[in-house]
Amino acid sequence: MTKKILLTGYIGRENFGDDLLLKIALDNIKKIKNNEVYCIVPETVDALYLLQYYPKIKIIRYKKTIPVFFYKSFDKVYFIGGGVFFDYGKEINTKNYFKRKISNYLRYNIPKLLGTKYAGIGIGIGPFINKRSQSIYQSMLKNFDFLGVRDQKSYEYGKLFDLKKVYLANDLSLLLRNELTALKRSKTACSVIICPRSYKHYKPYEKHLEVLMKFSEHLLEKQYQVNWCFFQSEEEKIMEKLESKGILSTVWNPYKMTIMDFVSLFKNASIVFTSRMHMVYVAGLLGINTVSIRVDPKLEYAARLFNRKPKILDPLTNLEEYIGCLGSKFEFDDEKFEREYNSVISVSEKMKDWLAK
Known part of the structure; x- marks a missing residue:
């Protein structure tokens, strides 16, 4: 039936x-x-x-x-x-x-x-x-x-x-582990990905977008490669600002790219700054150093999966805090990751069994 x-x-x-x-x-x-x-x-x-x-x-x-x-x-x-x-x-x-x-x-x-x-x-x-x-x-x-x-x-x-x-059981994006770790990476020492989101639930947190813009200008002055990656279309004003400052940006477009096409755009980054939870997971699976901007508690939860001492910024913090993260050392927590990965596999199997009944 x-x-x-x-x-x-x-x-x-x-x-x-x-x-x-x-x-x-x-x-x-x-x-x-x-x-x-x-x-x-x-x-x-x-x-x-x-x-x-x-x-x-x-x-x-x-x-x-x-x-x-x-x-x-x-x-x-x-x-x-x-x-x-x-x-x-x-x-x-x-x-x-x-x-x-x-x-x-x-x-x-x-x-x-x-x-x-x-x-x-x-x-x-x-x-x-x-x-x-x-x-x-x-x-x-x-x-x-x-x-x-x-x-x-x-x-x-x-x-x-x-x-x-x-x-x-943590986020299901961990199930992409094999696909993401199979990507061939050649880390670029001065390549920074910025993956933000607007946060209209709490207007003061929009400050982090302004600070990231100033941070990008600082990075360009220091000869870093900077690319803003958006998970969905954002306000035109943000895009216009980036264009006027000569900052590269990429927007997810499922009509023109696959999941892996999009991931490949930032696979060689040396560090990621993000207020998007799924970017924390994708970057972590790729082994990229990541700084999480805590617009929501879920970002801190995600960050602690990959690093023993994760870098987590308050969205109201100042430019100096962002600059200070560039020289940070990150220590990946392989033991915790394996434990969490196995729990996601377990729950995914429960869903498959439920669907099959």
Whole structure:
């Protein structure tokens, strides 16, 4: 009997980190026989590049919200990873609280009673600013057969929500270990990659973009090669500033490049400065010294996987702190990495077993 599997998450938005997670999810599914694979995306995104990853995938589009009872059309709903369960809202009034609780019951509980099963790995849970948000997501996540989470804070939320099967297993990008370590590298001594992100959740953290711009000017004066790599299209103002200063930049474009094409652009860097979590993982797998800019706790968690004494900068810090990192010594923690890598393999196998049932 053919199973209908729905992939859901931050899919089709041309974001490198999430496209990487989609690739890993599809690698899992390709090994399962007798299935039809679907994904759901907003109607505002093109998303046709997904067919390059898996020509058989069927793309479903929705307008404003996912329809009520939508999930009951599928045997399995597979949350592919990423920070998909969070709420930065400061408060939820009583009317909206009960409206969202009822909505979750109709979208998750009823389909589950009718046979739909839910699971997810590589998931980030939180942050939540208020307890009502926690209650809303707790009632949703209790419908999952199991949940693999990517960091300690997410694991704490899983335990707080009293989820029966929650596993701490780091980020799924570790599954690219063999592919990335197979890349031939020729480290360039004066090559610096800067991979930032805007952070509109907390405006003061946008300061790190301004400081990185000044840092890039400093590097160019010292004859460094500098390339800004963006995981998705950023504000035009940033791109215009870079162009006016003669700073190279590259934007992930899934229509024109593969995952490995993009990674190859920075494989020879001597050091990476980033506020993108998945860049910490990719750079670590490539053995590149990395400085993490902590716009979110997940960056510190990722950095501590690879280095015994990782370099972690506050996004509000000054230019001198960035310059001071250039001569730093990094000590890779091979023992911890192997332990974490094996835990990711274990949870990935649980997902394959769940998909095959």
